[in-house]
Structure formats: structure tokens, C-alpha cells
Amino acid sequence: MSGYVSIRNLRKSFGTFEALRGIDLDIGRGEVVCVIGPSGSGKSTLIRCINRLEPFSDESEIRVDDIPVIPGRSLAKVRAEVGMVFQAFNLFPHLTVRENVMLAPRRVRGTSRADAYRQAEMLLARVGIREQADKYPSGLSGGQQQRVAIARALAMEPQVMLFDEPTSALDPEMVGEVLDVMKDLAGTGVTMIVVTHEMGFARQVADRVIFMDSGEVIEAGPPDEIFANPKEARTQNFLKAVL
Ligand code: ADP
Numbered sequence: 001m002s003g004y005v006s007i008r009n010l011r012k013s014f015g016t017f018e019a020l021r022g023i024d025l026d027i028g029r030g031e032v033v034c035v036i037g038p039s040g041s042g043k044s045t046l047i048r049c050i051n052r053l054e055p056f057s058d059e060s061e062i063r064v065d066d067i068p069v070i071p072g073r074s075l076a077k078v079r080a081e082v083g084m085v086f087q088a089f090n091l092f093p094h095l096t097v098r099e100n101v102m103l104a105p106r107r108v109r110g111t112s113r114a115d116a117y118r119q120a121e122m123l124l125a126r127v128g129i130r131e132q133a134d135k136y137p138s139g140l141s142g143g144q145q146q147r148v149a150i151a152r153a154l155a156m157e158p159q160v161m162l163f164d165e166p167t168s169a170l171d172p173e174m175v176g177e178v179l180d181v182m183k184d185l186a187g188t189g190v191t192m193i194v195v196t197h198e199m200g201f202a203r204q205v206a207d208r209v210i211f212m213d214s215g216e217v218i219e220a221g222p223p224d225e226i227f228a229n230p231k232e233a234r235t236q237n238f239l240k241a242v243l
């Protein structure tokens, strides 16, 4: 069986600058992949291409559950299957926590109000903030807001979840609560691609770690191998600097 997310010769340029230089990657159903690498190596660009928040070259091919990520009707299908959580929480400030979680199912899916409400209750309980449901985002801590953002993405019942440094904007004492929610999620069979600087999380939760530099995948493998026995000099140097 082919990978749940398959990426072939992914190239992306900004003007004359090549941010991604031919990435090939297959990510299996339910796999948890952590993407690590120095700032500017193309990690965000890579995951933004997966739901085509970033357009990419025609010679490149991305498929999500065998649906090509190309403009038009198939893109809407892909976006319905792929949830994304960003470094900045991007919650709607004028909506309560519960309304934030209910919005996409109501608007995109046409889910009934009662069903969307029940689902929001369930998801907010799952990320541990059911008591905050009637508050506005500004009344929550950063860690709580990011947990709402995860619940909001899960409300569309995505097959694939993309995370772009979800804990980088948080005060240190709130990092753990968000990583705990992501750990729980990793056990549920959803495919996860996580750009992170949290090496402890990558080591503990990832099925595979991918090290990127200068728009290329330099090395990929199980966390034990990458952290204990990196083969490439660039991986070794990066890990020496961050661990
Ligand atoms: P990372 O997430 O690994 O820090 P990015 O994917 O954000 O790296 O960026 C990769 C490279 O592409 C960087 O050199 C960055 O400056 C460049 N880049 C990213 N987005 C843009 C953009 N919208 N316009 C021009 N250059 C960009």
C-alpha cells in the first residue's frame, strides 16, 4: 500500500530562492513523523505544501490518501482531511472557545447545532478544557488556547494533522500540557507530521524523525537511530547544538 501522504520531487521557490529542492517522502497511515532542522531549512514550507497553503511546482506531486493536492475540487477534499495547528494559535477572538470548535463543522459540513455542540463538548474534554468552553480566547492562557486550536482542528475529523512548532510561542511551563495532548492524539491512529524543537517529544513519540537542512531531507529514521547514531555530519552538528 502506498503512503497516506506521498510526496514526490517537491520543489518550491520564492523568486529565485529554492526553499525546497526535491523532497521525496512517504508517510504511512497513523504514522507520527517529527521534522527537525535549523531555522530556514524549509520545515514550515514543506508542511504548508501538504494542504497547499503554499503553491508548489507542477513537476512536484503530493497525494493525501491518494487524492492529488492540486487546485480545484480535489483540494477541497484534501483540506477537509488535513488539520493544521500553527505556532500562533489563530483562534477567532470574537467567538467563545466552544464556538471556535463548532464553527468549521457547522459551516463546512453543515453539521446540526446540537451535534456540533456535543462534539465540541467531547473534544474540549479530551484536551482538558471543558470548563473554559464559554470563555473567549483572550481569557485563556497560551497553553489553553493552543489546546483549543487542536480541538478545533480535530472537529473536522481529519485523517492527517500537521503541526508547525505548536509549542514555540508558549511560556515554558505550558509546553508540557500541549505536548501531552499531542501524545494522546498520537495513540489514536491519526497521521501526524510535527515540526518541532522539542527533541524529548520527538524521541518519545515519533515513529520517524526527519532532519532537514537547506531545503532537503538530509537524514530520516527511527528516533533511536537519529538521536543516538546520526550518520550525516550536518545532523550531528545540529543535534550537538540543540541537545
Ligand atoms: P523553517 O520553517 O525551517 O524555519 P521555512 O520553511 O519557513 O523554514 O523557510 C525556508 C526558507 O524559505 C527560508 O530561507 C525562508 O526565508 C524562505 N521563505 C519562506 N517563506 C517565504 C516567503 N513567503 N517569501 C520568501 N521567502 C520565504
Ligand code: MG
Pocket: 043, 044, 045
Ligand atoms: Mg518554520
